[in-house]
Amino acid sequence: MRPASVVFALAALAQWLVPLAGIGQYERFMARGTVARLECSASSSYDPLRGRYLDLWLAESGQFAPRDMPERGAVPVWATLIAGDDGISRIQSLSVTPTSGPSVIRLVARHSGESNGAKRISLEWPFDRLYTARRLTPETAKFVAGRLSVGRYDSGKVALAEIRILDGRALLVDVLVDGVSIRDVVRRRGE
């Protein structure tokens, strides 16, 4: 076998490994991950490589800073989630030292200001988008915005980001409106 053929064969193998590793990661999360649902809002956005998506903002993103968090810059923090009676998960505790558990996620925290003398932080989640692919009609876009916008709370409808947590990492699986997948909502309205 010529050297060029060997290089090509190895490259071809690597070209399969990268997407397959992503699929394997997804399947691992689905098989072994802990389910959590977080309150969220979203806006429609566009990625040049992967198309249309919902840009998520999680209600749990603003928190009080843990006591031992450094003053400046971004810091990794470990958040422990706990599900309430309503089925919605919320952050029970934040720690700057690594912790483990089925519902612990590693996040990135940054100082965002002060409230009543207490330091506040904003959290960066390992997921922030749900790809929807479908081109929304103006009516559907308006409907989705009404269900997912930050100011939707008056309607009493809650949008939830369904995630799977595994080994401190998290994967966004779906966004639910009234218990129905937003993809199904969009598909139904588009038909």
Added chain:
Amino acid sequence: MEKRCGVAGHAGLGRAISIRGRRMRLIHHRWLEEQLPAWEREGLVTAEAARTLRDRYAVEPPGGLVQMIVGAVGAVLIGTGLIAVLACNWDDFPRWVRLALALGPLAVTQAVSWWVLGRGETAKPWRREAAAVLQTLAVGAAMALVSQIYNLPEKWTDIVFWWCVVSVPLAWAMRSQAVAIAYLLGITVWTVAESLKRVNLHDAINVADVRIWFPVLLAGILPLWPGPDLRQRPRAGSRLVLAVTALVGLLAVTAYATVRPAFMMPSFRLSPWLVMLSAAALVLFPLDRGGIAEPLARKPQVVLGGLMLVVLALMETYERPARDLVAAVWPSLQLHWCWLLLAVVAGFAVVAFRQGRFAVLAVASFAILPLLAAPLSPQGAGGWPVAIAYSLALLAMAIVLIALEFVGRQGAARIGAAMIMLLVILRMADADLSLLAKGIAFIVIGCGFLAFNAFVSRRRATNPGGSPA
């Protein structure tokens, strides 16, 4: 053949015979090309002999920009068309169909590339280019679509990084210039994006250290240029992309390295001195004898780096920029990246000196001036000493570039004259003179520049050559 035509005195017949002769040669060459694999198998000729025969009796030129462009453009159009056709129905497909559509083209293009690669030296260059580009597009599409189908939490920069890493071996194995160019553009975009993350967020969490990664990724092109035999050279267009990649990448790494607490107050600023050092490293990049002998137009790294250094040096002839430049020297010296750049510039400068490349050394010396001027500047003098030093250095360099031309070396007399003209114009614009006086001075300078240009042209026409600088 031509002699016979001359005897016949019939130009049309001569042309016809000449064309027929070329066609016959082509047929013979093609016949030979078809026979060679069998002869190699049967042991009638060695692989080395077969290669020599193929080179000597080539069916078509072994490359060619047009072939590369035709192959690459065709591949891009087919790939883009397929993506557009699938995208309009994408949502209606179940997941397994979408996955098949994401990975299927990868399998098909890999098979096509394998077939083209199996043809060895007989594969036409445009086929190699088209197959390699299509496969590269299929790799990117597969990664992006799988990420979309499974909603994977990857950043777009992660996809670009892996796309580059798994595609560059195609440039090596299939000697694809288009894939090499795409790879260089990809690593530039990725390096700039990672640097911007750090610059904007002022932290290093989830940001790749481009001080390590950019040199490693840039070295990924070495198996193609200069290749295992150290003799492969990129074509003119590829050289330009390579030079732009190196310059933009170095600037992005400089921006990344500069983000430190000392630089964050009151706001982030790119150290102008480190920018100069990056440009100097590019200008001084070592060349072999063949490379040095090539005209300036085929050395985009010298043109780009030199242009950047001269423009920056002209800016430093003003007091305020010169003051900022001197102020940036000490904080820059705290950075490991600065010392690495200094070491690289010093090493390259030694090589350039031994090769007698005095013109590029003169241009690169602008980057060292702040290091010498900073400790010598009197306290409270502001930027004036450095600004004056830059004016004098520019003038000296212009004279050197003109003088090299007249001592039998390949100088750049016109560039030298243009620099003197620019310097005079800048100082005239500052001067407290009437508009009439400035207007007359500009006319005189313009006439002098045109006369010098005509003189150099006439001199080169009568006395071509000169040793390289």
